[in-house]
Amino acid sequence: MPQLGGGGGGSGAGTAGGGDDLGANDELIPFQDEGGEEQEPSSDSASAQRDLDEVKSSLVNESENQSSSSDSEAERRPQPSRDAFPKPRDYFAEVRRPQDGAFFKGPPYPGYPFLMIPDLSSPYLPNGPLSPGGARTYLQMKWPLLDVPSSATVKDARSPSPAHLSNKVPVVQHPHHMHPLTPLITYSNDHFSPGSPPTHLSPEIDPKTGIPRPPHPSELSPYYPLSPGAVGQIPHPLGWLVPQQGQPMYSLPPGGFRHPYPALAMNASMSSLVSSRFSPHMVAPAHPGLPTSGIPHPAIVSPIVKQEPAPPSLSPAVSAKSPVTVKKEEEKKPHVKKPLNAFMLYMKEMRAKVVAECTLKESAAINQILGRKWHNLSREEQAKYYELARKERQLHSQLYPTWSARDNYGKKKKRKREKQLSQTQSQQQVQEAEGTLASKSKKPCVQYLPPEKPCDSPASSHGSMLDSPATPSAALASPAAPAATHSEQAQPLSLTTKPEARAQLALHSAAFLSAKAAATSSAQMGSQPPLLSRPLPLGSMPAALLTSPPSFPATLHAHQALPVLQAQPLSLVTKSAH
DNA sequence: CCTCCTTTGAAGTGA
DNA sequence: TCACTTCAAAGGAGG
Secondary structure: OOOOOOOHHHHHHHHHHHHHHHHHHOEEEOOOOOOOOOOOOOOOOOHHHHHHHHHHHHHHHHHHHHHOHHHHHHHHHHOOHHHHOOOOHHHHHHOOOOOOEEEEOOOOOOOOOOOEOOOOOOOOOOOOOOOOOOOEEEEEEOHHHHHOHHHHOOOOHHHHHHHHHHOOOOOOOOOOEEEOOOOOOOOOOOOOOOOOOHHHHHHHEEEOOOOOOOOOOHHHHOOOOOOOOOOOOOOOOOOOHHHOOOOOOOOOOOOOOOOOOOOOOOHHHHHHHHHHOOOOOOOOOOOOOOEEEEEOOOOOOOOHHHHHHHOOHHHHHHHHOHHHHHHHHOOOOOOOOOOOHHHHHHHHHHHHHHHHHHHOOOHHHHHHHHHHHHHOOOHHHHHHHHHHHHHHHHHHHOOOOOOOOHHHOOOOOOOOOOHHHHHHHHOOOHHOOHHOOOOHHOOOOOOOOOOOOOOHHHHHHHOOOOOOOOOOOHHHOOOOOOHHHHHHHHOOOOOOOHHHHHHHHHHHHHHHHHHHHHHHHHHHHHHOOOHHOOOOOOOOOOHHHHHOOOOOHHHHHHHHHHHHOOHHHHHHHHHOOO
């Protein structure tokens, strides 16, 4: 807490950007019609199917775009680095178009910073918005809600009353006081232990008991993390991100909610966010009786979690989980997980959908599909996730100022070294690596996405969108221009895709190309805008950086990607298969 | 029970 | 600065 002390001050400095960008806009952000968007990661199956189709079509597109220069790609390249979103606020400001309605019902996947709120009618009802099938009302809002403007920021973190946010997010405020900023991260039912929420916070009265009842975990789960205090009842802006699964973005420590850092260092919005989502034990519960234990930061994982075996000294005690042990456990340094990156966020959201559509269940296979779908996403779509990820990192850094990714190094069981090596080499020497290195892998590299699979759609995807990570920068460059955005999607193939992946993609694409009409691709191509039309806001960002992902030089991409896709898909596939 | 697989991205490490 | 490594999620598969 000391570190975070100073309320907004501390965080403000370090994450000033976050605060600023977040707080800038209070007004509701009307849903931005992205009708032009081919991708609409909605939870409905129709949408999912569309994604698949798009992936297919993109496959065709890719082949046509292969000739695209790497330079153009660089422009499109998202700025994954920390500086990727220097001016998120600007980005969204440009992207979003003010419209009259603040509320709208639409695709669960409206524009990125949307605040999803349950149907105004009864959020907590089984069939309500909270339920998987229930209709949801989405409120588009700026991320910034995270950072309430100065006026709001003054709010006392200790008294995170929804009212505090009122002036900033009145409309969006959930009827049930769900803090709009509540979590970037969702919580799983498992972790949530409903207790008795404050009466005033309890929107619903249990029909049976007549007592205000806290939303059932199943109802709240992803969308409505219950906060220990008065806050935290606003739907998680990212709630839509992890809907179906009801899984927390970060696993919750079984042992409870421990948070090493007090949520005091953030600005009002952040503090409320934190208080509601994080470190319950650090934040004074609004109500003593509340389960304030509430919701720990999802990123915090108790040592007893499978991932991180409890330290010798702890193990026994932790297992026991007696109150005392729990306390001890809490005292122990928790395992703070890394914030999820854009792709991880995307995976969490889309996994369920993909799984539902496919017979596949293996995560590895699903991930392959998701990887393709990811590449197939439009810039705007990806931008959403990049921005979310950025916010996640920001929040994470504020919550855990002293945390470093290094802290988790070695937390996981030994990491297979050979495989990594083989991958790396394959990247460097696709052809040579073929076979020999792959053979090193303990397990054979399974072709998870055989062409004939039911889910071949994704498999067939290739990457017309590859490497078109909707960088915020890109988005910034192209202010809310629906048409433009769409066109931007048709970009050069993804050069960043790993050889193996490309090989697989190529394999599937080959099959798919014949089947899928070029019509789709042509359509996309037609809408393709001039690459130069999109200025790079990332002034300081080197083009090279933008272009090449870590460990995959742009040059390599440029020279290998095409050949691989065009001429040697099979060989690579073989490699991966071995 | 534990690790691998598989994806992308962020961040750390070492040269 | 660059290349490489580790971890983040997920859950079936395999040892």
